[in-house]
Amino acid sequence: MLTERQLLVLQVIIDEFIHTAQPVGSRSISKKDEVTFSSATIRNEMVDLEEMGLIEKTHSSSGRVPSESGYRFYVDHLLSPFRLSNKEIRSIQETFRDQMLEFERVVQKSAGILSDLTNYTSIILGPEVFETKLKQLQIVPLTAQTAVAILVTNTGHVEHRAFNIPQEIEANDLEKMVNILNDRLHGVPLVQLHEKIFSEVGALLKTHTNNYEQAFQYLQAALLNEQPTKLYVGGKTNILMQPEFKDLEKVRSLYAMMEKESEIVHLLRNDHSGIQVKIGHENEVDAMQDCSLITASYALGDDQVGTIALLGPTRMEYNRVIKLMHVLSSEMTDTFKSWYQNE
């Protein structure tokens, strides 16, 4: 168990290191107002803190640096409540003030403001598609041989894909088909679309249209091979500003990791409903061993949940950042809620 004084020393070390990125010496601690005892006393306490694994030396006569367990302890027990400045609050409110009615817009803006306010890299995950429902399907002919298929969901999301109309199919057939599909599939969650089409609509289509197989195959290719959950990233280059990344090799491997979207998605999915902090090696990925990842979730409608995340060095302004994520995730949730309350 830690004494009051040890807690204080640990707190000062971490706070200081977070701001300066330099090892903290006993003397500089003793100069703080809230510290009343001498540097020698602090040195003794530091030996104890080091034995407990909460702080480390970079070399035998250096000041102390928080260890990963140190940060973990800090996040779990020492986090002082943080007040955002008026300016910060205002800039968030302004972002959400103007009417945004598409999911993508909201998320894009949120990622932007989050990375701007923190100088870290923000990543936002769209909700899992489970609950996104089909609103309408539409075919717009472009030329004699080509057309665009457009799919609108209840979240205001628009998916589109141009495709070739095979010679054998008449525009007429296509239109009929779309009418049937719209009639039968309205409100069907996207994930069930595939299955539903085969089980319920297939037979019906077959009887009403010629060349059903082929036309349908094309339509399907056009619309259903959608990418999985989309990723929105903000402030990718902010990482370059952090002194811990003056080593290009680290930057490279981090960027390389961020290219692998599927890995990121897997990494971020936050099933806990609150805010989650993963420090250094708690992230299993190699390239992130010097990073912390903070995730929070937002709600879209009743069941759909997405994740907002922030990637920075382990030396992160945890209290400020956590507060920000809190505010942002609830702003997002509120915005989305307002879309559905009187649907």
Next chain:
Amino acid sequence: MLTERQLLVLQVIIDEFIHTAQPVGSRSISKKDEVTFSSATIRNEMVDLEEMGLIEKTHSSSGRVPSESGYRFYVDHLLSPFRLSNKEIRSIQETFRDQMLEFERVVQKSAGILSDLTNYTSIILGPEVFETKLKQLQIVPLTAQTAVAILVTNTGHVEHRAFNIPQEIEANDLEKMVNILNDRLHGVPLVQLHEKIFSEVGALLKTHTNNYEQAFQYLQAALLNEQPTKLYVGGKTNILMQPEFKDLEKVRSLYAMMEKESEIVHLLRNDHSGIQVKIGHENEVDAMQDCSLITASYALGDDQVGTIALLGPTRMEYNRVIKLMHVLSSEMTDTFKSWYQNE
């Protein structure tokens, strides 16, 4: 005027430097097969080349490095025709083999393949919107208060925007309005849309719908404040691999520049129809003084022209890259052409 031998020496120096990124000494030149004379002779020639400003020393006893004028001369007079490897040709062909019918897809893929094959950063500019024409307008209601407006162009491009339906407007009116707009505006170039609406359609709308002003205002807000030309970037992080950018400060300023989209657009617009090479200071932007920018144009339909560009260090594999850009721009042009030939 340069002698044959000086040309050879210059060629070898630049070729060598492009591959090793190290200053080239007289001895290493003399060891080349195609060089039959001694290092002392080469030294004499190098003095002359240096006087002409084509090569430079990094310090008083170093090997030589091409100067910007050296590269310029090289590009203008010494470029050996380059044969792409089968592998490269195949990977380009494969990219263009599968049916791609949307402008965005083609461009995205092209940017990807270009940066992958070169390890530089590729930037592709969409065509100026002058000639993109409206194909169809569509409104899909989401809830009682909201709807998505969708605009499809003849290039298969789909623009969409969700908006609030003001209380006073009936769905009925909105539908009528869209019908009128579709009827009257089909085939109108997007840039003229604004003007056309006011001059020709406004009056008509007014007589047929209630609350014309307001409904229209909303629709307009939803669709017409489109972003200008869009930018597609590939291989942004390739820059980190280049030895000339081991200095983080350079990387930062380059990335900072790339964020300013409008500047990039202005920089890239290539009105010359061929391939254009801008070396180092020929690019007026500060952050690009160590970079070369190669631009080529592609055609979309009859008049519309876009630009593909490649950004790398001045020490660039000019012959390979230029060949690649050539192939790619004509692949793109061909692809687009096939959309229009029997429209």
Next chain:
DNA sequence: TGTTAGCACTCTTATCTGTTGAGTGCTAAA
């Protein structure tokens, strides 16, 4: 007259050395 061998010279790079200063750990006194 053009070419080349030879040599002195220059400058970078790496390694080693000594110095400085920040910071620690330990001891002994308060």
Next chain:
DNA sequence: TTTAGCACTCAACAGATAAGAGTGCTAACA
């Protein structure tokens, strides 16, 4: 239990030295 004091450690910096790559110049050669 706390603190002052002191010896010790180590990183960072500045010279010093040596090795190596490469040049410019000169004089001899074809």
